[in-house]
Amino acid sequence: MTGTRGHTLDIVAVTHRYGAVTAVADVSLAVRAGEIVALLGPSGCGKTTLLRVVAGFVRPQAGSVRIDGAAIDGLPANLRNVGIVFQNYALFPHMTVAQNVAYGLEARGRPRAEVRRTVETFLDVVRLGDFRDRLPRQLSGGQQQRVALARALAVEPTVLLLDEPFNALDKGLRLDMQIEIKRLQRQFGLTAILVTHDQDEAMSVADRIAVMNHGRVEQFDTPVNVYDRPATLFVSGFVGTTNLLRGRALEAKNGCAVVTLDAGARLTVRTERAFTAGVPVVLSARPEQLCLYTAPAPERWSVTRRLSVPLGPNTMHDLETRDGATLKLIEPRHAYGVDAKEEVWCGLRPEAEPGLFDASSI
Amino acid sequence: MRRRRASDWSYSIVLGMLAALGFTILVGPVVIVLLTSFTEGRSIKFPPSGLSLQWYRLLFDPVRSSQIHRAAMNSLEVALIAMASATVLATLAAVGLARRRGAWVRAVDTFFMSPMILPMLAFGLAALMYFTFMGFRPSLALIAVGHVVVISPLVLRTTAASLSQLDPALLESSASLGAGWLYTFRRVTLPVIAPGIAAGAFLAFVASLDNVPVSLFLAGPRSDMLPIRIGLRRADRDGAGADAGDGAGGRPHATLAWMTLMRQP
Ligand SMILES: Nc1ncnc2c1ncn2[C@@H]1O[C@H](COP(=O)(O)OP(=O)(O)OP(=O)(O)O)[C@@H](O)[C@H]1O
Numbered sequence: 001m002t003g004t005r006g007h008t009l010d011i012v013a014v015t016h017r018y019g020a021v022t023a024v025a026d027v028s029l030a031v032r033a034g035e036i037v038a039l040l041g042p043s044g045c046g047k048t049t050l051l052r053v054v055a056g057f058v059r060p061q062a063g064s065v066r067i068d069g070a071a072i073d074g075l076p077a078n079l080r081n082v083g084i085v086f087q088n089y090a091l092f093p094h095m096t097v098a099q100n101v102a103y104g105l106e107a108r109g110r111p112r113a114e115v116r117r118t119v120e121t122f123l124d125v126v127r128l129g130d131f132r133d134r135l136p137r138q139l140s141g142g143q144q145q146r147v148a149l150a151r152a153l154a155v156e157p158t159v160l161l162l163d164e165p166f167n168a169l170d171k172g173l174r175l176d177m178q179i180e181i182k183r184l185q186r187q188f189g190l191t192a193i194l195v196t197h198d199q200d201e202a203m204s205v206a207d208r209i210a211v212m213n214h215g216r217v218e219q220f221d222t223p224v225n226v227y228d229r230p231a232t233l234f235v236s237g238f239v240g241t242t243n244l245l246r247g248r249a250l251e252a253k254n255g256c257a258v259v260t261l262d263a264g265a266r267l268t269v270r271t272e273r274a275f276t277a278g279v280p281v282v283l284s285a286r287p288e289q290l291c292l293y294t295a296p297a298p299e300r301w302s303v304t305r306r307l308s309v310p311l312g313p314n315t316m317h318d319l320e321t322r323d324g325a326t327l328k329l330i331e332p333r334h335a336y337g338v339d340a341k342e343e344v345w346c347g348l349r350p351e352a353e354p355g356l357f358d359a360s361s362i
Numbered sequence: 363m364r365r366r367r368a369s370d371w372s373y374s375i376v377l378g379m380l381a382a383l384g385f386t387i388l389v390g391p392v393v394i395v396l397l398t399s400f401t402e403g404r405s406i407k408f409p410p411s412g413l414s415l416q417w418y419r420l421l422f423d424p425v426r427s428s429q430i431h432r433a434a435m436n437s438l439e440v441a442l443i444a445m446a447s448a449t450v451l452a453t454l455a456a457v458g459l460a461r462r463r464g465a466w467v468r469a470v471d472t473f474f475m476s477p478m479i480l481p482m483l484a485f486g487l488a489a490l491m492y493f494t495f496m497g498f499r500p501s502l503a504l505i506a507v508g509h510v511v512v513i514s515p516l517v518l519r520t521t522a523a524s525l526s527q528l529d530p531a532l533l534e535s536s537a538s539l540g541a542g543w544l545y546t547f548r549r550v551t552l553p554v555i556a557p558g559i560a561a562g563a564f565l566a567f568v569a570s571l572d573n574v575p576v577s578l579f580l581a582g583p584r585s586d587m588l589p590i591r592i593g594l595r596r597a598d599r600d601g602a603g604a605d606a607g608d609g610a611g612g613r614p615h616a617t618l619a620w621m622t623l624m625r626q627p
């Protein structure tokens with residue numbers, strides 16, 4: 001398995017346009033050896049295009065792709081040794097499971113005995129030994145996907161690309177396959193890129209997430225950092241749920257900013273960004289970073305409760321501020337028993353670090 | 363069980379009647395000719411007067427039906443050669459044109475399909491003049507060439523149709539697994555589009571077998587073709603063969619032959 005383990009992938013300043021549409025705009029990503037990176041973003045943000053650039057199906061207008069430091073831009077797809085699993089699996093319909101897995105090895109002209117041995121190995125790896133003589137159409141979606149994985153892995157690719165591989169699967173199976181991919185990736189020390197627009201999938205499978213929007217990478221960081229410290233307003237809204245509160249920055253120094261919210265409160269927020277006094281800002285607070293109080297204070301703003309619903313072990317409150325914004329707030333169910341009639345105030349939890357962004361970036 | 367409503371019934375009845383009408387028009391003539399061929403008499407009449415295999419005996423008699431045998435062998439030979447050539451050429455053309463856009467691709471496609479729009483009679487005449495001008499004598503080989511031109515579009519269409527069904531992700535998967543284009547063509551493209559090619563080849567074979575207008579012009583004295591022998595030459599020959607008729611002269615048969623000619627697009 002020497003071919004598979006430990007290869008770095010560098011995407012350097014890649015730009016690709018389809019006519020007037022810029023699908024990928026100046027994207028750079030350094031993927032470490034044995035790392036699985038998720039490309040996360042809304043539909044049409046250029047994830048597939050970036051993947052196709054790496055696979056060699058698309059020649060970008062600018063930029064370079066390097067594997068282990070060596071540029072592969074001049075190589076056609078069949079000489080790149082980059083594996084790809086498509087959303088619809090793209091199994092060869094006229095070949096059995098075993099023939100599908102053997103295809104890449106035969107194309108490379110490997111000796112017959114070696115092909116047979118490798119096929120056995122990888123059918124065992126994806127636990128499909130009993131299905132070797134079936135045709136793809138005689139398999140379930142999950143089984144087809146495992147064949148596609150075995151077929152891609154059998155040729156020991158340097159990098160494995162997965163384009164929304166779980167989309168066609170139902171929820172339970174999806175989780176199984178996510179675990180399966182993670183297991184295979186660990187077992188072979190694979191460097192992999194997973195395209196998805198499902199943030200939970202990106203969070204659970206990936207070592208790092210690249211959040212894309214309009215062809216650009218807005219943030220490339222660990223799942224925890226992407227969630228807790230979103231780099232842009234877009235990231236804070238796309239990954240997880242968030243509440244946006246408008247206001248103005250009063251002063252910003254020593255990593256802290258004082259903000260007055262339109263909802264009627266004056267807060268001090270930790271931030272590394274600099275804001276000039278008086279500039280409109282947006283505070284992005286997660287539902288679990290907010291808290292309900294029964295007494296007013298300068299750093300709390302008054303809200304009316306519109307609805308409270310149980311959500312697993314938590315309660316979710318739907319709130320409305322004085323200036324008409326709606327907020328979502330989540331707290332442990334019995335932590336705080338506010339009567340429905342009572343007037344309540346909303347504030348940040350003491351340890352919360354909400355994001356603060358320039359309002360012009362909306 | 364849900365009771366069927368009146369509209370369902372009338373739908374079924376109308377559909378059934380249309381099917382019966384189509385069946386009568388399309389299959390009826392064949393059935394009647396088939397039954398008539400077992401006649402005992404010497405004239406073509408329906409219903410046949412008595413049953414016998416006399417005409418079949420005559421048809422398979424190597425001496426008395428030698429001319430029609432040779433015509434049949436010629437037709438088969440030409441059909442096989444023309445089908446094989448047309449299949450190879452049209453498949454290559456379809457693969458070359460698949461999934462490409464642009465003005466010249468459409469122009470080339472239209473050019474390849476033009477024999478289907480052009481009246482075959484016109485093509486036959488033009489081909490005869492052209493080949494004569496080039497110094498070729500009418501022959502079986504020339505007929506085969508002419509047939510290739512007019513039957514290739516059939517293979518081109520069916521093959522192009524199955525190519526458009528081919529998932530491009532299959533080709534990309536193949537490439538990412540290390541296969542070059544030729545390997546991909548042989549092991550993925552060809553097997554997947556094979557049914558389309560086979561359907562086209564079958565249509566082409568049949569079209570060549572009963573082609574009259576092109577064969578008519580390109581046939582030389584030694585290249586008698588089956589449909590022409592059956593249709594046109596009957597009247598001025600001594601009438602050996604299954605088409606020996608009632609002696610009412612060549613008129614009806616010539617008319618039939620011309621109708622066959624005009625039927626071709
Ligand atoms: N072959 C093409 N020709 C023209 N435009 C294209 C082509 N492929 C993609 N695009 C455009 O490029 C942009 C990015 O497309 P891409 O397929 O990379 O998005 P994506 O992030 O994969 O979206 P999705 O999540 O829907 O798959 C889109 O605006 C799309 O319309």
Ligand SMILES: [Mg+2]
Pocket residue numbers: 047048049
């Ligand atoms: Mg996509």
